[in-house]
Amino acid sequence: MILDLHTHSIKSDDGRAKVENYCKWIRKKELPLDGFVLTEHRQFDATSDYRHLEDEYGLVILKASEVETDYGHVLVFGVNDDLVNSFDFAKVDNPLPMVLEAADRCGAFAAPCHPGRKNVGLFAHYENKGAVDGVHTVEVLNGGSIPGEDELSVEQAGQRGYAGFGGSDSHIVSRIGYCATDFDADIADIDDLVGALRTGNFRAVTYREQES
Amino acid sequence: MRFEDVELGDELPVEHPDTSLPKIEQWCEAADQHFARFVDHEAAKAEGLPGALVPGIMSQGFLLAMIHRWAPGCTVHKIDTVFRGPLVIETELTITGAVTDTDDETRMAEIDLTIATEEGRTGVIGTALVSFAG
Numbered sequence: 001m002i003l004d005l006h007t008h009s010i011k012s013d014d015g016r017a018k019v020e021n022y023c024k025w026i027r028k029k030e031l032p033l034d035g036f037v038l039t040e041h042r043q044f045d046a047t048s049d050y051r052h053l054e055d056e057y058g059l060v061i062l063k064a065s066e067v068e069t070d071y072g073h074v075l076v077f078g079v080n081d082d083l084v085n086s087f088d089f090a091k092v093d094n095p096l097p098m099v100l101e102a103a104d105r106c107g108a109f110a111a112p113c114h115p116g117r118k119n120v121g122l123f124a125h126y127e128n129k130g131a132v133d134g135v136h137t138v139e140v141l142n143g144g145s146i147p148g149e150d151e152l153s154v155e156q157a158g159q160r161g162y163a164g165f166g167g168s169d170s171h172i173v174s175r176i177g178y179c180a181t182d183f184d185a186d187i188a189d190i191d192d193l194v195g196a197l198r199t200g201n202f203r204a205v206t207y208r209e210q211e212s
Numbered sequence: 213m214r215f216e217d218v219e220l221g222d223e224l225p226v227e228h229p230d231t232s233l234p235k236i237e238q239w240c241e242a243a244d245q246h247f248a249r250f251v252d253h254e255a256a257k258a259e260g261l262p263g264a265l266v267p268g269i270m271s272q273g274f275l276l277a278m279i280h281r282w283a284p285g286c287t288v289h290k291i292d293t294v295f296r297g298p299l300v301i302e303t304e305l306t307i308t309g310a311v312t313d314t315d316d317e318t319r320m321a322e323i324d325l326t327i328a329t330e331e332g333r334t335g336v337i338g339t340a341l342v343s344f345a346g
Contacts (some may be wrong), residue, residue, distance in 0.1 A: 014294045015341045021312050023324070028221045039337040146332040171294070172337050173312040 001187050002205065003060065004036040004180040005169020006075060006113060006139060011048065014171055019050055021173045023057035031177040031207065035060025037193070039167075042067060042090045044079040045047045062190050065089060071125040071132060073114065073169070074202040075139065078108035078194040100134040104150065109197045113139040114169065116153035123156045131160070137197065140164030141204040143178030165197070166204030179206045213283035215344045223344030224282045224309030224323070229274040231266055231301045238269050250301070263300035271299055271336050273326045278307050287331040289320065293338035303330050312339075319343055 007022065008015035019038065026033050038045065043065065050061040064077045070093050076083070083106035087094055096112075103110035115122035115138045124137060132142060135193070140153040141164070157164045166179035184201040187193050233251065240250050245267055248255035256264045272293050281290055299305055306328045313322040321342045327336040 014296065014337075016292060016294065016324075016337060019312075024220060024311060142332065172324040172326070172339065174310040 001034045001183045002032055002127070002170070002180050003062075003183065003187060003193070004033055004109065004168050004170070004177055005165055006039050007036045007068070007176055008040060008066075008169075008171045009038055010169070011038070011043070011045050013032075013040050015042070016171060017173045017176070018115045019048075020053055020062065022170075022176050023053050023059055023061075025104075025173045025176060026059065027057055029177075033059070033180060034129045035062065035151075035187075036063050036176060037062045039064045039066040039075050039166075042092070044084055044089060060187060062193060064190070066113065067094060067099060068092040069094045069096040069099050069114065071129075072117070072120055072122045073113050073186050074099055074110050074114045076108055076110045077197060078103075078105055078190055080108065082104055082106040096132050097134060100132070101165065103207055104134075107194070109137075111137040111139065111165070112198070113167065114145060114149070114153075115139065115156065116145065116149040117142075118149070121153075123152060128176075135160075135162060137163040137165065137200075139167055139204075141158040141166035141179040141206050143168035143170060143175055143208065153171045157193065163202070164204045166206060178208045179204065213286065213344055215314070215321070216217050218311055218344065220311055220314055222311040224265055224278060225248070227274070227278050227281075227307040228304055229277075231299075231303060231305060231308060233302060234303050236264070236266065238268070240267065243269070244265070245251070260319070262298055264302075266299040266301055266305070268293075268295055271295075271327055272338075274305075274307055274327065275309075275336075275338060278309060278325075279323065279342060281339060283342065283344055287343045288340055289343060290341040291325075291338060292340070293336055295336055297329070297333055297335040299327060299329060299335040305329065305335075
């Protein structure tokens with residue numbers, strides 16, 4: 001089962017993609033995605049209901065968050081009320097260990113994204129401040145990466161024993177599916193996704209044209 | 213180009229706009245944008261920028277020009293851009309567009325827009341709402 005784990009809609013301040021247009025694009029382009037996860041910036045969108053689109057287009061549409069920490073951006077899957085009340089999602093400098101601990105405690109799953117990004121990614125921060133305990137999984141393929149960044153992510157994740165997943169980081173419709181994650185398990189809801197991420201039984205995949 | 217000729221998924225021809233210093237200077241003169249950061253690399257670097265920048269509204273002009281070359285006579289009802297990173301002059305930029313939705317009732321199309329740097333970083337993203345002649 002293949003999911004794009006990192007997408008933004010018009011709910012994000014810099015997102016310009018309507019969720020239904022993502023669905024139309026996936027079907028028109030016959031992308032090999034079974035669904036996608038909306039990871040809006042610095043918030044959790046608790047109110048939007050996309051079940052009618054799931055039914056109409058036969059896609060799994062899940063909701064998560066992209067929060068910001070002192071070690072770069074982090075995707076959080078399985079956000080619930082306890083986690084939302086654990087720290088301020090709107091802050092741009094949440095301590096990474098605190099975010100990881102809160103996610104664990106609340107039954108969610110937190111993983112740094114685009115860790116190979118120059119100056120602002122997790123591994124750039126590691127160089128300056130040292131590694132952080134508790135990181136176990138990172139986004140090794142990101143659709144917004146430039147040449148060299150994902151390669152660094154894969155290399156560093158391998159050296160540190162981190163599992164790696166993929167996501168497009170799409171902010172406009174036509175970028176969805178550039179990168180994704182291939183799971184062994186079937187995933188129908190956010191609990192399934194958190195469970196599947198915990199098993200480590202998944203692989204990052206890319207469908208960028210030049211690399212396909 | 214007529215509305216009937218447009219399909220979801222269509223891609224606009226890729227363009228590489230002229231970002232040479234004379235062209236930027238000409239545009240700044242015409243637009244009355246007299247700022248050193250647009251025409252002087254050293255002045256821009258002194259401000260902490262990677263080099264002289266393509267003015268934001270000029271990059272929006274590049275996108276509009278691409279749409280009009282693709283669909284002569286069309287009307288752009290809305291263009292919405294997000295500036296995500298610097299675009300440096302005298303470098304090769306790549307502009308892309310793709311039709312992401314069509315509406316048979318309004319006979320309009322929504323278009324994704326991007327401008328990427330030489331190294332592949334997307335500096336500008338955006339969308340446009342377009343109707344067609346005929």
